[in-house]
Amino acid sequence: MRRYFLLCAVFCFAGLMFSSAQELRLPDSATAGDDATIPTTGSGKATLYVVGPGISRKSDINLGEEIHLAGQDLRSAGAYLVIVCSSTCADATLYVSAAKPFSLAFILHPSRVPVARNDAVSGVAFPFDQFHNLVQAPQTINFELGAGKSSILSKSVRTQDGAAWFRASSGKAAGMVQVVASLGDISAKRALQQVASDPCNLRITGGRTKNGITVQTEPVHDCTGNPVPDGTIVTFTAAGPQGKTTVDAPIKQGVARAQMPVQGAETVSVASGVVIGNELRIGALP
Amino acid sequence: MKRILPIILVVATIALMALALVGPGSARGTVGIEAGSAMYGLTPKADTPEQAINNLLGNVQRRHWDLAFEGLSKTSSVDQAAFIQDWRGSDGSLRSFSALEGFEPRPLHITNDDAQMRVRLHWSTPVGPMVDVRDIHLVREGDVWKAVWPKVELASVPAQVIPVNYLRWDVVSGGADDQWGSRNVDAPNVRIISMNAVETAEGSVVMGEVVNEDTIPAFVTVNATLVDGAGNAIDEESSFDKIAHVLLPKQVTPYRVDFPNINLKNVKNVRMDEKASLVPASADPVIGVTDQKLDSDAQGRTVLHGSLFNQSGETVNIPHVIASFYDNNGKIVWVADGYVDRALLPQSSEPFAVEIPKSMAGKVQNFHVVVNQYSLGKS
Numbered sequence: 068m069r070r071y072f073l074l075c076a077v078f079c080f081a082g083l084m085f086s087s088a089q090e091l092r093l094p095d096s097a098t099a100g101d102d103a104t105i106p107t108t109g110s111g112k113a114t115l116y117v118v119g120p121g122i123s124r125k126s127d128i129n130l131g132e133e134i135h136l137a138g139q140d141l142r143s144a145g146a147y148l149v150i151v152c153s154s155t156c157a158d159a160t161l162y163v164s165a166a167k168p169f170s171l172a173f174i175l176h177p178s179r180v181p182v183a184r185n186d187a188v189s190g191v192a193f194p195f196d197q198f199h200n201l202v203q204a205p206q207t208i209n210f211e212l213g214a215g216k217s218s219i220l221s222k223s224v225r226t227q228d229g230a231a232w233f234r235a236s237s238g239k240a241a242g243m244v245q246v247v248a249s250l251g252d253i254s255a256k257r258a259l260q261q262v263a264s265d266p267c268n269l270r271i272t273g274g275r276t277k278n279g280i281t282v283q284t285e286p287v288h289d290c291t292g293n294p295v296p297d298g299t300i301v302t303f304t305a306a307g308p309q310g311k312t313t314v315d316a317p318i319k320q321g322v323a324r325a326q327m328p329v330q331g332a333e334t335v336s337v338a339s340g341v342v343i344g345n346e347l348r349i350g351a352l353p
Numbered sequence: 354m355k356r357i358l359p360i361i362l363v364v365a366t367i368a369l370m371a372l373a374l375v376g377p378g379s380a381r382g383t384v385g386i387e388a389g390s391a392m393y394g395l396t397p398k399a400d401t402p403e404q405a406i407n408n409l410l411g412n413v414q415r416r417h418w419d420l421a422f423e424g425l426s427k428t429s430s431v432d433q434a435a436f437i438q439d440w441r442g443s444d445g446s447l448r449s450f451s452a453l454e455g456f457e458p459r460p461l462h463i464t465n466d467d468a469q470m471r472v473r474l475h476w477s478t479p480v481g482p483m484v485d486v487r488d489i490h491l492v493r494e495g496d497v498w499k500a501v502w503p504k505v506e507l508a509s510v511p512a513q514v515i516p517v518n519y520l521r522w523d524v525v526s527g528g529a530d531d532q533w534g535s536r537n538v539d540a541p542n543v544r545i546i547s548m549n550a551v552e553t554a555e556g557s558v559v560m561g562e563v564v565n566e567d568t569i570p571a572f573v574t575v576n577a578t579l580v581d582g583a584g585n586a587i588d589e590e591s592s593f594d595k596i597a598h599v600l601l602p603k604q605v606t607p608y609r610v611d612f613p614n615i616n617l618k619n620v621k622n623v624r625m626d627e628k629a630s631l632v633p634a635s636a637d638p639v640i641g642v643t644d645q646k647l648d649s650d651a652q653g654r655t656v657l658h659g660s661l662f663n664q665s666g667e668t669v670n671i672p673h674v675i676a677s678f679y680d681n682n683g684k685i686v687w688v689a690d691g692y693v694d695r696a697l698l699p700q701s702s703e704p705f706a707v708e709i710p711k712s713m714a715g716k717v718q719n720f721h722v723v724v725n726q727y728s729l730g731k732s
Contacts, residue, residue, distance in 0.1 A: 263568065310646035315723070320518065325664075327643070
């Protein structure tokens with residue numbers, strides 16, 4: 068990169084020194100990977116220098132003939148400095164833009180999201196041409212979120228400076244959601260897992276057994292009715308004359324259950340994370 | 354003259370060797386009091402309660418179990434195997450990896466025929482030095498003092514089958530042929546739900562609670578950085594073992610970050626940084642914490658004590674208790690932890706106690722206990 072700038076500086080300086088050199092008429096636009104032709108004026112031999120992203124080339128040319136730049140040399144989008152030197156030097160800048168979109172880079176965040184969460188999902192897509200140049204010309208990218216065959220969201224977004232993005236709220240049903248970003252016949256797919264949110268209406272039932280008390284939750288769901296996943300910790304707390312007894316029990320098959328070896332009258336409460344449930348009073352052994 | 358110096362050296366060496374052999378406490382650690390000789394048969398006679406304790410614990414320290422057991426009274430209700438297991442530990446417990454570093458006996462009362470001694474036992478353990486306090490009753494039998502050892506209650510588990518709905522999380526990495534980013538697994542989402550900074554005699558302490566808000570297990574570490582008025586970092590520390598690192602979904606753990614020798618007055622800001630990564634984990638074993646009560650111990654310290662009850666079918670080798678204490682506004686005011694030196698066998702209980710500093714004891718209105726566990730053969 069440093070070498071590139073150094074060469075640019077040298078050639079610009081040379082161009083200024085020989086400002087009386089012949090004129091170069093560059094095409095208005097060139098496309099990455101396509102051949103380009105540059106007409107020259109004058110006659111005799113000259114030297115052509117081309118300096119650009121990923122290329123630094125020197126060749127002999129005949130003034131008055133067209134200069135042919137091969138598409139292979141113009142694969143990278145960006146500014147190319149073209150200098151022609153004979154007795155004097157002339158320079159001009161050729162801007163090469165990205166070719167038509169060939170692939171989409173699509174970043175989706177997060178990969179896992181609780182249901183019914185506002186603006187919790189975001190995605191950004193970048194169109195690239197076949198030479199991995201970012202396509203900065205405006206393109207319309209279609210974002211689609213779907214679970215199974217049903218569509219949750221469909222949104223068309225124009226790219227700005229090569230990027231298009233969206234924000235969306237998560238759906239109400241837990242499960243896998245497929246998110247597709249498409250541009251014409253190009254598409255990129257990502258998977259988003261919607262998971263149950265915090266438990267809602269956490270309720271316990273229980274009773275005394277010969278070894279103490281057994282308490283269990285009713286099937287634990289979030290506020291949109293999704294079952295809270297197995298393994299989620301539910302904390303049971305029994306307060307009684309013997310002191311406090313706590314059990315951190317995981318939900319198994321939708322229900323959390325705990326045994327507490329306590330004999331006196333107890334008040335049992337339940338919590339999961341920052342969510343608190345009901346209280347249960349269980350009398351002492353007769 | 355030539356021979357005088359070698360002769361002096363030889364005599365001095367022999368004298369020192371003899372002193373070392375018959376002299377007391379050569380094998381003891383840095384803290385203990387003189388504890389008998391290093392050789393069989395050369396133990397000083399236990400003609401005082403202090404000497405009896407020194408002999409007994411010196412032999413325990415050197416693992417001379419026969420000699421140690423001889424130091425027990427016939428009225429003791431313990432057999433030798435249980436006595437040894439009491440000191441040596443079993444089932445991969447913390448005690449089985451520990452060594453008695455030293456001891457400090459102190460008489461509580463002494464009469465002609467019996468005595469009560471309080472001994473501070475200093476253990477070196479894989480999780481750091483630990484202090485245990487025991488009261489030992491001694492009686493005079495003839496012209497020697499012997500310890501009356503109480504019955505050792507060792508957990509005994511009958512043969513049984515305990516059904517377990519096995520629940521665990523495994524982590525599967527994507528294959529090389531996966532399309533980039535097509536299906537990511539983000540790190541778990543954890544959140545600090547409370548934080549408080551206090552100053553103690555040892556320095557500053559930052560503590561609070563962190564919750565795993567996700568639906569997958571998380572390995573959590575909490576780091577804190579103290580920042581001064583100019584925005585410069587004063588110190589950075591981590592919670593180390595004052596946290597339950599593996600958090601199952603919706604599980605809450607206390608954390609405590611100690612900053613020794615740092616005055617809180619110099620601190621303008623505290624930067625908290627919680628890091629979470631995805632780990633394989635198991636929902637078992639489930640450990641209940643029963644009979645939790647705040648009380649004063651024999652030394653007048655405020656302790657939270659209770660029992661751990663292993664509800665599952667696997668042995669927990671090293672249980673670790675972390676307790677958070679709250680004031681009457683529900684604000685966290687202290688976090689304390691303690692290791693239980695006995696293994697927690699299936700369907701059995703072990704007592705625990707964690708101390709609250711005197712300066713905090715008056716503020717404590719409520720508490721919450723979390724049990725962390727280490728099992729051999731598990732990461």
